[in-house]
Amino acid sequence: MKRVVVGLSGGVDSSVTAYLLKEQGYEVIGLFMKNWHDDSVTISDECPWLEDSNDAMIVADKLGIPFQTVDLSEQYKERIVDYMFDEYEKGRTPNPDVLCNREIKFDVFMDIALSLGADYVATGHYCRKEEEIIDGKPVYKLLAGKDNNKDQSYFLCQLSQEQLAKALFPIGELTKPEVRELAKEADLITAEKKDSQGLCFIGKVRLPDFLQQKLQPKEGEIVQIPSTFEDYNKMLPSFDSKESELAYKAKKYSYAVADGKVVGKHQGAHYFTKGQRKGLAVGGTKEPLFVIETDVNENVIYTGEGKAHKGLYRNVLFVSNEELHWVREDIALQTGETMEVEGRIRYRQKLEQATLHKVESGLYVEFENAQSAIQEGQFVAWYKNEELLGSGVIS
Numbered sequence: 001m002k003r004v005v006v007g008l009s010g011g012v013d014s015s016v017t018a019y020l021l022k023e024q025g026y027e028v029i030g031l032f033m034k035n036w037h038d039d040s041v042t043i044s045d046e047c048p049w050l051e052d053s054n055d056a057m058i059v060a061d062k063l064g065i066p067f068q069t070v071d072l073s074e075q076y077k078e079r080i081v082d083y084m085f086d087e088y089e090k091g092r093t094p095n096p097d098v099l100c101n102r103e104i105k106f107d108v109f110m111d112i113a114l115s116l117g118a119d120y121v122a123t124g125h126y127c128r129k130e131e132e133i134i135d136g137k138p139v140y141k142l143l144a145g146k147d148n149n150k151d152q153s154y155f156l157c158q159l160s161q162e163q164l165a166k167a168l169f170p171i172g173e174l175t176k177p178e179v180r181e182l183a184k185e186a187d188l189i190t191a192e193k194k195d196s197q198g199l200c201f202i203g204k205v206r207l208p209d210f211l212q213q214k215l216q217p218k219e220g221e222i223v224q225i226p227s228t229f230e231d232y233n234k235m236l237p238s239f240d241s242k243e244s245e246l247a248y249k250a251k252k253y254s255y256a257v258a259d260g261k262v263v264g265k266h267q268g269a270h271y272f273t274k275g276q277r278k279g280l281a282v283g284g285t286k287e288p289l290f291v292i293e294t295d296v297n298e299n300v301i302y303t304g305e306g307k308a309h310k311g312l313y314r315n316v317l318f319v320s321n322e323e324l325h326w327v328r329e330d331i332a333l334q335t336g337e338t339m340e341v342e343g344r345i346r347y348r349q350k351l352e353q354a355t356l357h358k359v360e361s362g363l364y365v366e367f368e369n370a371q372s373a374i375q376e377g378q379f380v381a382w383y384k385n386e387e388l389l390g391s392g393v394i395s
Helices: 012-023 050-065 073-089 096-115 163-167 176-185 207-212 244-251
Strands: 001-009 027-034 067-071 118-124 127-134 136-144 220-224 261-266 288-297 300-305 314-321 324-326 338-344 353-358 362-372 379-385 386-392
Touching: 001 012, 001 096, 012 027, 012 050, 012 118, 012 176, 027 050, 027 096, 050 067, 067 300, 073 096, 096 118, 096 163, 136 163, 244 353, 244 362, 314 386
Parallel strands: 001 027, 001 118, 027 067, 220 300
Antiparallel strands: 127 136, 136 386, 220 261, 288 300, 314 362, 324 386, 338 353, 338 379, 353 362, 379 386
């Protein structure tokens, strides 16, 4: 009998994951990850870890499976929290959920599971896995979940073939309502439980408070850039190669305070991210202001009026070789090659037509339509026919 360790989070998705695997005849062990100790920054009535671990324990008891808690808070702090502070400080926007899957669930946690003699690790992600023999070797494919509203393949965009080989996603074929229905039939305490909205396995966190523990407040100016800013309407130069055209289009706009007018003050450019609307506290404009750029060195936030403001949009981004990752290594592009794909730069964004261009130093992703708020530090992921092929950190 194959042994599976399930990451039981105390939510309905992982509960049903454990239930289904037990029904399928696996030997199932439930493991709850404790990733965080500091309750001062969590909004405590929203998904505190204690309540979650209790729910996970009750589910394990109901299913008659062994259960234990593992404390991974040290690794979580090192690999996720410190990384986030570092990225925000540089004016980039990290995605902790993608990192949590790569660094914690499918690395540290997977190692613990394998040390318990597990053949597989299972999670309650809405995605699917397929296996195909290519050139005599098994190749693992990561596919979108059947429930379009819940597809979580994006969060797993950094997984490797080795990690996928040991992963199971039993609810990937189901919709959320079907999962809740199964939980009800199995009389699981989590059947009606609300989904947690916070950082991966921490719960809801007041992000500014969280960041302020390390990043000191520093007053600076909010500058509004008019839609008539001259760089927006510049004629395109002529290019001697496709690569120089892509390099030009991937460059973000550069602003100075003199390009606009000062409309307010903020407490630190590193607390803001491109595309953000909340927290600016500037009135007097017909449409709301959006952050179009942050300058952490000069501590200035540049804003534009309305979500159609040109400063928010561009259609080419770049991923350096160091931050480029192929789930499907067997079809990774070589320098000079291109590939038609569908891409997204954030979770829940609908997939957009794009072309990948592999160059010596990395990869350009050229979207057919301009994308709003492309932000350094975020992950871009690309797909073909529901399969996630690869991803990278936007630089």
